[in-house]
Amino acid sequence: MIDISPVLNGKKAEIEISQEVKCDSNELRTYGVTESSPVILDGRIFFVDSELYLELNYRSEFIFECSRCLEGVKRDIQGRIFKEILHEDEIEEEIDAVGHSNYLINLYDVVMEDLILSIPIQVLCDSECKGLCPNCGINLNQKQCDCEDEKIDPRFESLKQLFKE
Ligand SMILES: [Zn+2]
Ligand SMILES: [Zn+2]
Numbered sequence: 001m002i003d004i005s006p007v008l009n010g011k012k013a014e015i016e017i018s019q020e021v022k023c024d025s026n027e028l029r030t031y032g033v034t035e036s037s038p039v040i041l042d043g044r045i046f047f048v049d050s051e052l053y054l055e056l057n058y059r060s061e062f063i064f065e066c067s068r069c070l071e072g073v074k075r076d077i078q079g080r081i082f083k084e085i086l087h088e089d090e091i092e093e094e095i096d097a098v099g100h101s102n103y104l105i106n107l108y109d110v111v112m113e114d115l116i117l118s119i120p121i122q123v124l125c126d127s128e129c130k131g132l133c134p135n136c137g138i139n140l141n142q143k144q145c146d147c148e149d150e151k152i153d154p155r156f157e158s159l160k161q162l163f164k165e
């Protein structure tokens with residue numbers, strides 16, 4: 001939470017933001033993130049004429065699960081937010097602004113909303129990742145298995161049954 005009253009009542013020209021926030025690991029888990037470092041925030045809150053703005057850079061490092069082989073993949077996460085600050089009651093559907101309530105802004109929510117949009121849908125350890133064998137589950141980047149030769153097409157299998165009958 002950040003208190004914006006010092007800039008609103010003129011005690012300060014701007015508010016500097018320099019802090020770290022810890023992510024909710026359960027929330028991130030649903031986006032394929034298995035581990036996360038704290039998110040480093042740095043920015044400021046200031047007036048441009050009569051409008052109040054939030055400028056914020058954030059960065060962190062997350063470990064994702066490779067979509068094919070499930071190995072951990074480290075990725076830098078970063079972004080920049082530049083938005084007007086309005087009272088939350090003034091914010092309507094089409095206005096992309098940061099809301100405050102009682103002069104408080106929930107920075108965590110503001111950052112997470114933006115950060116989640118920047119999370120890639122699919123993360124691969126390598127574009128050539130061979131993934132796991134669907135039959136024995138072995139990581140095909142590390143080892144080979146003999147499943148390929150023994151694999152029987154299930155359609156072919158039922159056809160064989162048919163001939164037997
Ligand atoms: Zn992989
Ligand atoms: Zn196999």
